[in-house]
Amino acid sequence: MGLRRAGKTSAREVVFHRLPPKQAFFVDTTPGVVKEDVEFWIPLQLWEIPGSQGLEALEPLGAHLSHFSSLIWVIDAADDYTESLRALFRTVVAAHAENPGLHIDVFAHKSDAWDEYYRQDAFRQIQDRTIGELEDHPSAAVQELADRIQFHLTSVYDHSVFEAMSRVVQRLVPTLGFLEQTLNYWSQTLDIPKCFLFDVPSRLYITTDASPVDPPSHDVCCQYIENIESVSELFHMLERRKGTKRKVAYRSSCSSKIAGDNTVAYWQISERLALVALVQTHMFDDHRGAIEMNVKSLRDAMLKFEALEARKRRPPPP
């Protein structure tokens, strides 16, 4: 949700339909509620409520807020956002009354329009004003929201909107505690600065190690996925020759060495998922065996997990 021209459609199209950011410029105003199932590791349904309408738009469609798990409010941060903050506040209070479990995320969008200094400033203002107002609300339940509401600086011109969307969907995926632990353990023992488990087709990551995500590392990992996918598409019509020695099923793995002691590495984990890591080159080269073993155990665990989830999702026999 968000006011008109805030960038809801652009964000949705760029993330889930691979719209080139340049073309976001030509996106038309959305006339009515758009509801779509998007491609993701778990089934995901997105509703866009155009700026001209509010939560009331759901009623005639027979939808109720309690059916939703997350609400994203998109603010045009490049414009005067006073009105948007007011509408956000109204919406949040109303939504909370109907569905107290609803996750709320605020995208301070079009952040590319500001230079670094103003960007942080505007971002802080948006947060402070929203939180301040929630804390001043007489209802204790609403006050609580002040701690739960999440803010993200986003733009379609870099990968920040992917990062924000990743954060949103992560709260909807089944507990990945074991995965996170594995990634943490992995990054500590092998001294890996950063690793992500990506849902490759959507470029959203479903989990990462405990260290904070810095936007440039995230950007590099996203771009890397884009690059190698383009290469693989160029040669997709090639076929392996008949081998004599190796008959193992191939799992894609790629790496790119970058300056000094850094390598970006990619390992396919399951059909949609891949592990993407920034690794120190000397670790990558010298401890390849240990790394591969860890990747393998992660892969095995993940495959088991996916099989389990698939079984859960299958309708029960009559």
Next chain:
Amino acid sequence: MRVSLRDGVGSGKTSMRSVIFSNHLAETTKKLGATIEVEQSQHRFLSDLMLNLWDCGGQEAFMENYLRHDQNQIFANVQLLIYVFDISSKEYDKEKDFAYYTDCLNAIKEYSPDAAIFVLIHKMDLVGSDKRKEVFLRKKQELLDHSEDVPIRVFGTSIWNESLYRAWSRIVHTLVPNAQDLTNHLDEFVESCSAVEAVIFEKTTMLLIAWSTGYPDAGLVQNQHDDVDDDEEPHSNVQPVLPPDRFEKISEIIKRWKYTLAKMNFSFQNWVQEWSNFTAVLESLTPNTYILVISTDPDILPGALRLNIEMAKERFIALQAGRSR
């Protein structure tokens, strides 16, 4: 070595030069101002080739000036002339455009009769893809009609797609010494590691220097080695197995990757990709070239390909320095 770039204001010469030589992405070229006077820039290419680019702004007054007064300064010792036509230029300017063009050709004929002449019909992206071929061919014919007996080669280009690399690769190819030797050695290399194909790119421009294939498909070979003036589409009647514009695409991918890394103050070193259906390795070959090797042999691990490249390095470095075996 002098390379001359010329023609109208805003026809895209500066954008083109920055996309190829300065690691700009097409998106960022809108910020460049129009070239008003002669802008000279030097680019080292393959260590000892110095490309001296003269980007001659196309504003009328200056055009007149060059053509009247500075002829020998601008046109002497030119090895290569690249003339850029803007496909979107107005119809009523056409005769004037051609007049400048023929003046230029005449000057080059007089001062540098051996110069190779390339004409780029630029901003082809502005023409709808259904009409592109037709428009290109018509323009090309017009150009030929205005070129008298001077041999020219014509390409359709746009900074928004790989056509620009395609044209420039052809252009610089004519400048690479030992081009044939290089290709022969690459053929040997491809055979020795039973690869599908191998390509050598110049590092900063990512222009294609040499290419060799072991893949048994004649359509591909013909497409890359033929020496006719080229347009957008491959004109072979054999259905190519691999996309004919793949190397230009790879150049673009690497440039984009370098651009992303530069934002983090990183620089690009290599790639190793193992997919279910092929293996790709891109490594430094000589101090100013990369080699890309594509293999489908499941018995050849990426490590082996890298070793092969390592062992071939010395040979290629010697070759590039102008020494044959």
